[in-house]
Amino acid sequence: MSEKLSRFLICYEQDFLDDVIKRINGQKDKFPGVIFVQNNKGQLRGVLTDSDIIKAISQCTDTHIPVSDHMNRNPIAYKESLPRSELLQEVRLEVNKRKSTSGKLVRYVPIIDEKQRILDIIDIYSLAEFNLDTNYTVCIAGLGFVGLTLAVKIASLGISVIGYDTNQELIDSLAEREVTVYEPRLKDMLDKVLDEKSLFLTHNSKDISLCNIYIISVGTPTKNDIPDLNYIKAALNVIGDNLSTNDLVMLRSTVPVGTTRNIASKVLTKKSGLRCGDEYYLAFTPERTVEGRAMDELSQLPQIVGGISKRCVEKSSQFWSNISNSVVPVSSVEAAEFVKLLNNSYRDLRFAFSNSFSLLADNYNLVAREVIEAANDGYPRDPIALPSPGVGGYCLSKDPYLYASTCPKEHTHSELASLGRTINKLSGLYPLSLANEYAERNNRSLETYSILIIGIAFKGEPQTMDLRGSSSIDLAYGLKKRGAKVYIYDHLVPSNKLDHLPFEQTSFDDSCNKCEIVMIMNNNPNNISDELLHLLNKKPTLLFDGWSQYDSIQVSKYKNICYSTMGFMHGREQLPTN
Structure with a gap:
């Protein structure tokens, strides 16, 4: 198997689902969320997504069944002769024609030869920018007041959001539509995004593996007036374990100046093995809403953006332009960190x-x-x-x-x-x-x-x-x-x-x-x-x-x-x- 294909799971149509699940759990690398299924001749026969696996588990008491019973037998795939410059548009047209994914873009597309054998797998996100019409998923790490209001706001725009918090009791109460903070319109908006399934709540870090945008909104308390960054570091370690090429990470928690560059970038780089500012993107985008007006101010307040590199600022600004009426890039992450502290x-x-x-x-x-x-x-x-x-x-x-x-x-x-x-x-x-x-x-x-x-x-x-x-x-x-x-x-x-x-x-x-x-x-x-x-x-x-x-x-x-x-x-x- 080529190095390009090695990070993907490729199985045979006669393989059993329980064995495939064991292979997923045994992977050292982040599971990309899709398995490509071939026959004994190496020809592409279908794809099995994480959603297909979850659906199968919910329907079957025994998962010792062939993967072919639950795979998509008509996957989107393209011949190697198609120019890469045309691939993104072709995928969009095909998704819209099939209407199989609610208009969202498929991420991984196999490139096949004349005999239907897989030659390459293209990450469409590497071709597409982070716009609302692309299929990205946002992880909000930390569902206190700041994280919850942000998660609900983003999900209300039709963007897929995974709200992650280590507090299982909090996750369970939110899943039951219980909001313990007072914020006008928040409860109604939470009900709506949960009904529409644009917001998924979890306390399991494995569930965030398919995200490509991560926003950290955990608490940064002080002990004896000294900043405690343990929650930040814990969130960074979890995200670092799940980070993939081209992913975007944004800190929203208030931190001492220098935290993004000197702590966040080092933890993420060490855990992921990726280069900051080049292979993944890191920015500081402070939260400045006031309790009681947060759902409105998330759109109305200018969003400050400071990044490790110019590309980090561009990607973060492009994302926030979907949320806020105004985005204000600043010269560095340190400048952005200072803005919140100054306010x-x-x-x-x-x-x-x-x-x-x-x-x-x-x-x-x-x-x-x-x-x-x-x-x-x-x-x-x-x-x-x-x-x-x-x-x-x-x-x-x-x-x-x-x-x-x-x-x-x-x-x-x-x-x-x-x-x-x-x-x-x-x-x-x-x-x-x-x-x-x-x-x-x-x-x-x-x-x-x-x-x-x-x-x-x-x-x-x-x-x-x-x-x-x-x-x-x-x-x-x-x-x-x-x-x-x-x-x-x-x-x-x-x-x-x-x-x-x-x-x-x-x-x-x-x-x-x-x-x-x-x-x-x-x-x-x-x-x-x-x-x-x-x-x-x-x-x-x-x-x-x-x-x-x-x-x-x-x-x-x-x-x-x-x-x-x-x-x-x-x-x-x-x-x-x-």
């Missing part, structure tokens, strides 16, 4: 400036939001962000540390990002100092109070059920550590998502009746109402309104409510004199 680090730092002022405003018992809104009113330059009780979420709570990690220890250029994180953590615990102050004012200790925290998700606008990096949870633990009995409530977050937390849950009205301190920690408007004020006014209660959603003058009409917000608490006897 999130700057955003966190803007909030840190406002929150730092909130802590300063406390010295003067000022409503920080009132002062900032006055500063912004009619002023045409650089509006100041509104203050908040902490800045959480998966991205903003870690990406500044990823940004800071790019700077050598002997330099201080990126310390500003880390300082911003410190300030935002302090602002998240500011309500704790107000609770202490209120308790001392009443000659009590915090351990004698029951405290209700409203708004447990890390943000309220756009709405989300995401608890990652939640300042509310940090505050709840801080209060519990000081002996307070802590109740939690969030309009959007179902109680079963809060059951793992060591805090009390009961009805909203009951919580309000039991608690003498109530803290509103996110700005979900559905968490508050005038009814809340009536409930709290039944007894002396401290109300911390972290986002100043209530009018402090209106709240002052409720005689039993002590109103507080960032920088201010009602009833302080006097302002400081210095």
